[in-house]
Amino acid sequence: MRMSxxxxxxxxxxxxxxxxxxxxxxxxxxxxxxLHVLPSFFHLQDNxxxxxxxxxxxxxxxxxxxxxxxxxxxxxxxxxxxxxxxxWFFFLIGLFSQFSCILMTLCCYYFYxxxxxxxxxxxxxILLVTLFLMCVTPYHGDYFSVDALRxxxxxxxxxxxxxxxxxxxxxxxxxTYFYTALHKITASGNWLTDNPMYYLxxxxxxxxxxxxxxxxxxxxxxxxxYVIGVTIVVCEILxxxxxxxxxxxxxxxxxxxxxxxxxxxxxHVPTIFFFLFPPQLLLFINPKDIVQWVEKKRGQSQNxxxxxxxxxxxxxxxxxxxxxxxxxxxxxxxxxxxYHTIExxxxxxxxxTKELCHSQLHLIEPDGTLSGGFFIFRRLCFKIPMLxxxxxxxxxxxxxxxxxxxxxWVAKNRYLFHRAKICRDNACFR
Amino acid sequence: MRRRFISLFxxxxxxxxxxxxxxxxxxxxxxxxxxxxxxxxFPPAGWIMFFNVDEGYGGAEVYGIKDGQRYFINPxxxxxxxxxxxxxxxxxxxxxxxxxxxxxxxxxxxxxxxxGYEQFEVAAVFYPSVTxxxxxxxxxxxxxxE
Numbered sequence: 001m002r003m004s005x006x007x008x009x010x011x012x013x014x015x016x017x018x019x020x021x022x023x024x025x026x027x028x029x030x031x032x033x034x035l036h037v038l039p040s041f042f043h044l045q046d047n048x049x050x051x052x053x054x055x056x057x058x059x060x061x062x063x064x065x066x067x068x069x070x071x072x073x074x075x076x077x078x079x080x081x082x083x084x085x086x087x088w089f090f091f092l093i094g095l096f097s098q099f100s101c102i103l104m105t106l107c108c109y110y111f112y113x114x115x116x117x118x119x120x121x122x123x124x125x126i127l128l129v130t131l132f133l134m135c136v137t138p139y140h141g142d143y144f145s146v147d148a149l150r151x152x153x154x155x156x157x158x159x160x161x162x163x164x165x166x167x168x169x170x171x172x173x174x175x176t177y178f179y180t181a182l183h184k185i186t187a188s189g190n191w192l193t194d195n196p197m198y199y200l201x202x203x204x205x206x207x208x209x210x211x212x213x214x215x216x217x218x219x220x221x222x223x224x225x226y227v228i229g230v231t232i233v234v235c236e237i238l239x240x241x242x243x244x245x246x247x248x249x250x251x252x253x254x255x256x257x258x259x260x261x262x263x264x265x266x267x268h269v270p271t272i273f274f275f276l277f278p279p280q281l282l283l284f285i286n287p288k289d290i291v292q293w294v295e296k297k298r299g300q301s302q303n304x305x306x307x308x309x310x311x312x313x314x315x316x317x318x319x320x321x322x323x324x325x326x327x328x329x330x331x332x333x334x335x336x337x338x339y340h341t342i343e344x345x346x347x348x349x350x351x352x353t354k355e356l357c358h359s360q361l362h363l364i365e366p367d368g369t370l371s372g373g374f375f376i377f378r379r380l381c382f383k384i385p386m387l388x389x390x391x392x393x394x395x396x397x398x399x400x401x402x403x404x405x406x407x408x409w410v411a412k413n414r415y416l417f418h419r420a421k422i423c424r425d426n427a428c429f430r
Numbered sequence: 431m432r433r434r435f436i437s438l439f440x441x442x443x444x445x446x447x448x449x450x451x452x453x454x455x456x457x458x459x460x461x462x463x464x465x466x467x468x469x470x471x472f473p474p475a476g477w478i479m480f481f482n483v484d485e486g487y488g489g490a491e492v493y494g495i496k497d498g499q500r501y502f503i504n505p506x507x508x509x510x511x512x513x514x515x516x517x518x519x520x521x522x523x524x525x526x527x528x529x530x531x532x533x534x535x536x537x538x539x540x541x542x543x544x545x546g547y548e549q550f551e552v553a554a555v556f557y558p559s560v561t562x563x564x565x566x567x568x569x570x571x572x573x574x575x576e
Contacts, residue, residue, distance in 0.1 A: 040511050179451045203560055
């Protein structure tokens, strides 16, 4: 009996599993925090400076902390705005992931203590619980992050970590659903004894319900509203169990995401419900399955033929760049080729020459398409997930002119970037 | 050593999380007293999204007074912060200003935002039944900013 409990505990919390899901989740946590807090910075006078109307949350903070924060001069507010923005961006891109998460969370606490009026909602408290857990370990920086690129470990997408953090995040969201339902049917909740959905649908236009297309239809049908209300409660009670049962898991995740899409389409609820909860539901997907899927895709890339990136193997900067590209290359689409190791580059592509290969990176796609310099990033940003955010940048109007110029400048001075002793004057570039 | 540390963290966290999730509505009545709340994390009453919605609806309205005339001030002009994907005004955030505790601070804020008015009146608005009589609306002046 004791052994089986220890085994169960080990499997539930201590087992090593890939941290890929957590890394993906980090991006959404950062987006959620940003979307919730950053808009409040556009009206500092109204929200945080000495001119603002402020409310305080004494349930959450101690009076000493509130008093201390409320004494902040405006200069401190400006400092924290900048500090939050920087740490938030670092957390988003996964640079010093754990450290930036801790600092960003402290900033969130600062603004919450300074003025709870705009940002302080029940869902904000949920987000802070998530943030607290994210601060505990650096696991979320293992992939989809600058930290992963800095580490230079090409297989960082399958780095194994103790599963406890992901499990606690799973328990957090599952329990939130469960307790939400429990409060609706016990305590002072009235979802079984009354008809809250019906009242909500009939709220005045200034109320919390959006003017969605079927609102009037529902507002005229109390029986239907009651059934919907009870169905919501039943789903919220069942969801935690369905999420933990492997056979029902994918359906439960789908149901949860659908619930949140409907919620934000019909109610004025904070964005947290849309940007945080659905990705948190995805944490129920076993990360081993995700890595298995990635490995399968990598295998398919091998079979279909990979794209060859032709680079200068004598240039440390190029080596580092290729290593970064390969770390980003989750699906194994790229095959690096140092042109110095090739007898004749014409065998790779008839249009290639050693001079061309020396001047810039080249990409030969499986169908033989050749591109070089800046334009290989335009090609790759659709193939490499970590480059997806740059699609907008690479295709921004004018980037076709500015991009090659910047690339050319970097390529021309690349020997200087790695401070090669033999190449102090950039003489290595011909 | 690491496994023990993680296990200890998990146990403590689970205890705190479930304690705070059930403290206000379940543990307090069970023990017959107000149990201590853990500061710096968790809401005061657990996860209670929309848990009790009745047929009444209340909110706040702000009026500017000038030359003896009363003008309704659009709440979006009072709280100009635009949240992404939702409207804080519709979440009834303005109702917080009804508390007389907030009166002086809110009056200061209104005077700064709307210097053109001589006075302001903050009123509580109440719909007794949104289903039976949706047009029926009661007003009560909460306070006047002189």
